[in-house]
Amino acid sequence: MASGENRETFRTGWSRLETILSHEARQGASEQGNFVNDPVTRGSTVLFSTIAALNANEASRYNHELTYGAMGNSNQFALEKLIAAIEGGAQTQIVGSGLLACTFALQAFLKAGDHLLLPDSVYGPTRRFALKTLARFGVETEFYPPLASEEELAGFIRSNTKVIFAESPGSHTFEVQDVPMIARLAHKNGAKLLLDNTWGIGAFMPFEHGVDVSIQALTKYPAGHSDVVLGAVTVTHDEDWRTLRDEAIYMGLCASPDDCWLTLRGLRTMALRLEKQSRNALELARWLKTRPEVALVRHPALPDCPGHDFWKRDFTGAAGVFGVELRSGISPDSVERMLNEFEYFGIGASWGGYESLVLPTYGTITRSHRDGLPANPAFRLQIGLENYEDLRRDLERGLKSLEKIV
Numbered sequence: 001m002a003s004g005e006n007r008e009t010f011r012t013g014w015s016r017l018e019t020i021l022s023h024e025a026r027q028g029a030s031e032q033g034n035f036v037n038d039p040v041t042r043g044s045t046v047l048f049s050t051i052a053a054l055n056a057n058e059a060s061r062y063n064h065e066l067t068y069g070a071m072g073n074s075n076q077f078a079l080e081k082l083i084a085a086i087e088g089g090a091q092t093q094i095v096g097s098g099l100l101a102c103t104f105a106l107q108a109f110l111k112a113g114d115h116l117l118l119p120d121s122v123y124g125p126t127r128r129f130a131l132k133t134l135a136r137f138g139v140e141t142e143f144y145p146p147l148a149s150e151e152e153l154a155g156f157i158r159s160n161t162k163v164i165f166a167e168s169p170g171s172h173t174f175e176v177q178d179v180p181m182i183a184r185l186a187h188k189n190g191a192k193l194l195l196d197n198t199w200g201i202g203a204f205m206p207f208e209h210g211v212d213v214s215i216q217a218l219t220k221y222p223a224g225h226s227d228v229v230l231g232a233v234t235v236t237h238d239e240d241w242r243t244l245r246d247e248a249i250y251m252g253l254c255a256s257p258d259d260c261w262l263t264l265r266g267l268r269t270m271a272l273r274l275e276k277q278s279r280n281a282l283e284l285a286r287w288l289k290t291r292p293e294v295a296l297v298r299h300p301a302l303p304d305c306p307g308h309d310f311w312k313r314d315f316t317g318a319a320g321v322f323g324v325e326l327r328s329g330i331s332p333d334s335v336e337r338m339l340n341e342f343e344y345f346g347i348g349a350s351w352g353g354y355e356s357l358v359l360p361t362y363g364t365i366t367r368s369h370r371d372g373l374p375a376n377p378a379f380r381l382q383i384g385l386e387n388y389e390d391l392r393r394d395l396e397r398g399l400k401s402l403e404k405i406v
Helices: 003-023 049-059 074-088 096-108 124-132 150-154 178-190 239-249 257-267 270-289 308-314 333-340 389-401
Strands: 091-095 113-121 140-144 161-167 192-194 213-217 233-234 294-298 319-328 357-360 378-382
Touching: 003 074, 003 270, 074 091, 074 213, 074 233, 091 096, 091 239, 096 192, 096 213, 096 233, 096 239, 113 124, 124 140, 124 161, 140 308, 150 178, 161 178, 178 192, 178 308, 192 233, 192 319, 233 239, 270 294, 270 319, 270 389, 333 357
Parallel strands: 113 140, 113 161, 161 192, 192 213
Antiparallel strands: 091 233, 213 233, 294 319, 319 378, 357 378
């Protein structure tokens, strides 16, 4: 994205999304009235008029029909419909957290004896699940460089590689991956491509680029208010949906109707929040690049961010979270004081909510390959809905307070 087209591109990127979020998955008239928002529907047991009706309903578990509370509820089904529309997929399964969306999807498509490829920049808890849990069940995991060329990535693939996982951009280091290339390579070798698309919601259409399974942490922008933990897995092929849905039923995965309702409510305004947060984040990222204390700003929309050309080719916008690496020679103690003393940036591990956050990342990132690791103190910024100038002044005051190592 060239500097002169940013605001228009962001506006264009979100325009269709705004309409989808305003109109999809609203049920309309019900016995409880014609409210714009559907009511919360809590329940476990579903009654049927006859045994024949019960048996017929049991056979329709792939069609989002009410059978038993643990197999879904009305609010969950409405949310699943809306997430599928946003992602451009056919079917979605809602689960209890973003991490569960990652782990459950991996379990659904892997078995003992399989080989899994994860990008080295993957979300830490996903890495931990692969190495600790999947390993116990006979699945071997290997990590590939997130910006590996097609030839290099092909060298990691084995005859038993069944899943290649992508996360674009990567956690903390924000490398944007060549997803269409990875998809071609995966399908050529009989593997599925799973993508953690949380950062790219609304700005990256996974199934248009060859993804088989798209994963969302709904905790982030969809819920948007830092009070819900929820996840989603979306597919576009019937075979994948049956695999995914069966696994959800076998594992007893479901979601609270209250959390689904809160997320539906949050989604109605997500496009507007995303537009403001992404715009302010990019403006702050550009400003930070001018600061003498800063060595690198890891924002995919900036030309020097690893994988920027893939972002420019495949994305229509950007999220409001990015990384900052400081220059060498700055005292680590003064960096810690700066993070502690920010006025508007709370210290917290999540992102996508309405509030701005900061999280130190230097020394906390695990890698099998050394490429991409920050060499100096680094932190991640989540840009909320505060006034741009207030956030800029907060950052400026903090950066000016940094001290050099004596």
